[in-house]
Structures are given as structure tokens and as C-alpha cells.
Amino acid sequence: MNLQQWRWPVLMVSFGLTLGLLFGASLLIKTHTVDSPIEALLRASPVVANETLTHQGDRIAITVTLKNTDDLQRDYTALSDAVRKVAGDTPFTMKVADGRTPELEALDRRLNLYVQEALSTGHFAQMADQVTAEAAKAGAQASFTVDTNRLYLSIKSGGAYLYDVVDRPQTSPTQTVLKGGLGM
Secondary structure: OOHHHOOHHHHHHHHHHHHHHHHHHHHHHHHHHHHHHHHHHHHHOOOEEEEEEEEEOOEEEEEEEEOOOOOHHHHHHHHHHHHHHHHOOOOEEEEEEOEOOHHHHHHHHHHHHHHHHHHHHOOHHHHHHHHHHHHHHOOOEEEEEEOOOEEEEEEEEOOEEEEEEEEOOOOOOOOOOOOOOOOO
16 A cells, blocks of 8 residues: 555545534534533522533533522532433532622631531531521521531521532541550
């Protein structure tokens, strides 16, 4: 076989067009079988005010703006489970947007210390009391729930509301107790 007689420019253009068509078809299929159904699901939800979907590599990044809700854990979990059913094997992340104010953001930054401490120690009941007391000092109401996967924090003041959904570490924290030693 003589490679010099091949029409290399025609072969390369054909190869490029084929790859482009395959890539375009893949995106079209993904859009119609995953993205559009997820967007329709989120738009139909009574707790979602707005949604955006973007792609970060093979992962779908979803941002949902939630309306003022009385049970953040119930609503977030229901949305996440519904999206998981539609997405199938496609990995996704879901971020919550809300109706926050600068005052609520400052309070959230203060409360984050208690949240991070509870995540590392597992003392969630103590954290809930601290969060509620700190929010009351600032003139806000805070509610806090935990499940096996996430921690849910809701802070409300007047018509403003802030939601924090924090993933829990998959392994439970362990503490090593050292006994003995060098006698110092």
C-alpha cells in the first residue's frame, strides 16, 4: 500500500467532520434526554423560583433558587432525589440560592464556626442550641436539621431568608484516645 497516493487533506477533513458530527449528536442526545427533563422537573416544582444548568466536564452543575420554605431538608431532598432519577448515571451537583441579605450573610459566617465544629465532632444537638441562640441575638430565626448525607441550616429575618446545605463527610469522625506515654 502506497501512502503517498492517499488524499491526505480529504481524509483529514472527512475525519474532522465525522468527529464533529459525533460530538454534536452526543450533545443533542444529552440535552434531550437529561438537561431538558431536569429543567422541566425543576420548573414544575412549587418550591423552585428559578433554576440554571451548566456543564462542568461530564458533571451537571445545577443552581436552584428556592422560595421561602418551612422545611429545607424535605424540599432539598425531594428535589435532589427527583433530579437523581432523571439524571441516571450522569453526575450532578446542586447548589441552593435564596433570598439573602448582607446581614444574613454576616450571621451565616458567624454560625459557620458552629456548623464546622459539629461536622468534625458530631455534636449536632449542641450546635443547634448555639445556632438558635446566636441567631436570636441577631434578631433572626434559625432552624437546623441533619440527615445521614447533609446538614441543613435555614436563617430567616423579616422577608429575607438564607439556606445552607452542607454535605457531611462520608466517614464518621473518630477520636483516638492515647493512654500511657513517657510519664512526663
